[in-house]
Amino acid sequence: MSFSLPAASSNAPEVDALLAALLLMSCAVLALVFGLMFFYVVRYRAGSRIDRGALAERTFRFEISWTAATLAIFFGLFLWGADLYVRLFEPPADALKVYVVGKQWMWKVEHPGGQREIDTLHVPADQPIELVMTSEDVIHDFSVPAFRLKRDVVPGRYETLWFRADRPGTYHLYCDQFCGTDHAHMVGEVVVLSGPDYRKWLSVTPGSETLAAQGQALFIHFGCSGCHGGNGAGSYGGPGGSPPGSTGQAPAPSYSTVRAPPLVGLYGSPVPLSDGSVVIADDRYIRDSILDPGAQIVASYQNVMPSFAGQISEEDLVKLIAYIKSLGAQRADAGQTGG
């Protein structure tokens, strides 16, 4: 057994330094308090004959000075802690996104390449990783002590957590928020691999379909293709007769008579809404549009789409979004080959 904890992320040494400072200050204060207490208790014990002399008259000065000293130290600690904390919320743009879903009592992990794991998370060293986490039931907490990180995983919303592991190895993963009977068994491992090892792991891990491919199956399963077209090309009759980006490339149009906006090339592009505003179609916009289609209606379309809130599980939603994203990528590729 050991009383030390590996520091395996870029964040860990910084937090350790802060903890060390806190520990140092605490020891100093404890030494002062216990030291004075022992000293006075022995020196001024009732039987002691030492001359007490007169009492200090102006206690006010003491009060003000130790209050001021305490305040100053506290403020410094506060700033230090807040500065480090804020950085935990600023993931680098190039972070690799890994989806984590907590449920009683396991961690389900999905990699962008479609690899799925349970209670284990493989990540490459020296690359920023952003975990996008949610829960299917109660509140959990994704905690990796070696990274000095944790974040509650809350049902009904996404929480993100980013880190840059810098030391290959295997580290404990715990659920830190009490989540029911087998809370203590909701544990796992985070495996940090060096770059080459990670690529090897990716290649040997049974390459289940990519998220996007699974999303495509769901796109048909949930009937999205009925209106948005088999390949997300939209149904004809939209503004300008045919959806942008689909002309010349889209396969046979769907026979649907319902008008729905095209999805090819949607991701990342600006979308004009019926209320005159324009939004960028990001993850959140797509998610909202699936769950609450009436909220942001694309200009010159009627809202005929039913809400899918409560019908699509969180994992499936992630896949659908991945699929719609991939449609955007296809268009970009097609544009390049065409040009």
Next chain:
Amino acid sequence: MMQTLRPLLLVWLALLALLGVELGGAFLRLGHLFGGLLLLPAGAMVALVGLFFMRLRHASGLSRGFALAAMFWLVVLLGLGSMDPMTRTLHPVAMTTYP
């Protein structure tokens, strides 16, 4: 006797007038933000009832202190309590229905 009853009646009339303001406001299209303004007449009504019907004007200093403390802590509860939800960046997720 009329001297004591008259202010009470006047307060009652003022309360009804403020109620009228609220009722009218309910049918104006004020929007999400300005809808909250309709709480102002309610606040005035609460103050009137407290000061006149509950005689806060003539209550002991201690009683008035208690009333003020209640208001202060109510503001703390509402202010600090809504600070987090109002400033949160929320990414909602569709929940499947419960088992």
Next chain:
Amino acid sequence: MADIHSTFQYSTPAHRSGSSLDGMWLFLATEVLFFGALFLAWTVSRHYHAAGFAEAARHTEISLGTINTVLLVTSSLAYAAGLAFIEQGDTRRLLQCLSLTGLLGIAFVCLKLLEWHDDFYEHLFPGSGFALHGPDPGGAQIFFSFYFVGTGLHILHMLAGLGLLAWVILRAWRGAFSSRSHLAVEAVGLYWSFVDVVWLVLYPLIYVVGRPG
């Protein structure tokens, strides 16, 4: 023995009644925080669910709510007048005023129950079978959770108030109060008006603020 024990600790009757009224005010302060927690829940939920709250608020009966507000405000007036009368030693007028207060209170409770009945009939109680399917049905259900908890607690407070009122009326009828000794009238009056105050806040939150949203 016990009675001497508890009365003698005060130096004068005014000291005693003043302390009791202070105690009553402090109790009302706790009630403010009690309902305050509910108001916080309302504020936060409305922030997340403006659409659901607006739709739900449009399905409330503002006419009944407004009539109820008038009833309650008037009952408070009647009580305050009654207190003014007993300060002049007029027990007969006190009884008249308090009876009016009671009748108005009972009318309020009846109207409220009628409103609840309608709400149930229209399937506005949250849960499966909830009637509203607008853009934000979850928000509308949260609104009605708030509505039923808020009005339910208010009704409970009304019933407690009516009980206290009956007790005061009974004592007044037996001639227990005089111009110099009417602590119970004053203390119960504070409670009665406070229940009124709670309603004055619930009324806009339920019927008014959401509606224009």
Next chain:
Amino acid sequence: MSHALDATAGEIEAATVRDNRDNYLTDEWTVWSWLATTDHKRIALLYFASITFFFFLGGAAAALMRFNLLTPTGAIVSPETYNRLFTLHGVVMVWFFLVPAVPVTIGNFVTPLMIGARDLAFPKVNLLSWYLFITGGAITLWALFMGGLDTGWTLYTPLSSAYAKGYVVPVAVGIFISGFSSIATGLNFIVTIHRLRAPGMTWYRMPVFLWSLYSTSVIYVLATPVLAMTLLLLAFETVFRVGVFDPALGGDPILFQHLFWFYSHPAVYIMILPGLGVVSEIIPVFARKRLFGYKFVVWCSVMIAVISFFVWGHHMFVAGTSIYSAIVFSLLSFMVAVPSAIKVFNWIGTLHKGFIHFDAPMIYALGFVGLFTMGGLTGLFLATLAADVPLHDTYFVVAHFHYIMVGGMVSAFFGGLHYWWPKITGRMYPEMWGRVAAAMIFFGFNLTFFPQFILGYLGMPRRYHSYPPEFQVLNVLSSAGSTILAVAYLMPLFYFAWSLLAGARAPANPWGATGLEWQTPSPPPVQNFTSTPVVTEDPYSYPSPEAIQMEQAETGEARPNG
């Protein structure tokens, strides 16, 4: 004064004559005279009996948990049982021991004595509060034993609503009812302290303990109702399966945490503020010296009570609250630590140039200062945002709050109990045993909880029924400490019982303390005082060190060195 009151005073005089013969204990001996008493002293004893029961019940649950954690696999009890044990431990210890502990027992007993009053302002409300307390306790216990509850005392949604296994609603009802008991007690203390002070008892002549009780009562009265509403909303959600915290509807489970901690963080100060008051009483007495910086100490109590309402967000730094709110709450949390630190410095200042006696209450008080300082300092770790992230929800937090609650508060409670025991019972406790128990509690406590700081840093999460094998050594140390602690807590039970039967009769003022409660016989008469006392001195007006030394020189007890 009115004629009617003169008559009453006459009756009182007659009663007073009898009081000289009978104290409050021997006044009447029927069961009914206890169950229907409105005497604050008897109600305090009723409370003593109830919370002692709850303390040992919660302690038994803790002992079982520590026993289970001897091995990494946790083979003694099943995970279900373990979860129920720590829920029982938390619920019972928080709401049925720590929150009421000092105010309803020692506070109830000495408040009227300290301000020179006959009783609290509302004696019947006081009795009602005890009945509410035991009713709430009975309902909660029934639920905890019949069906059990496995949500932890924090009752976070949706684990306690849609996914609840066990008796959430009865437990919530029990806590709700006992909450009214808290409110009634707080209301009583506040009005009493405002209205019933004896002539000459100005605010700045009040003992610090009363200021602490007053501050505690403010929290009782203003925070408890928020918990009541939170529990109601939770019960609504659990019963109807819909509600404001329900994520399936788009509700916010974190809102529950806000409401819960709006009560439960100030509740932490409900638990510790009376302890701070008790220690501020004990130290001057046994140092024979004026309390250093009296005004600072009393205003620190008030400041702690007020600021305690602004800091609850630090329980949620990793819960997914907004970053702005986390920063504000972190800063405010540091603010609440300042007055606590000031108090520690003032206690040490009081020791300076004193004449320190080592009676058992003083040993408890000195232990309190040390443990409270450690608990407070580790609290700073948790208030510092980035440092809280790795430590949150680990054993570090468990150790931190046990240092405050058990090391601090229970030590202060025991210290106060020893200090006022002669006044309450009219008997002296065996001094040697008191000192041994005090020392054992200090030692056993540190052995139990210090290893948990290290466990927490190493990442061991709270509420784990089993754990990775590398944590075993520290867990075994902690469990070993808990056995010592258990023995040390049981010891007073025996020697106090012995003292009741065979202890020496206590004089009115065995410690040579100032304060009105020591000027009336032990145990006090039913009316507390034979005549209304008049206060003419500041509190803790012990003679100056020079005067004491002069006196010692005259009597030849001890000679100054010159």
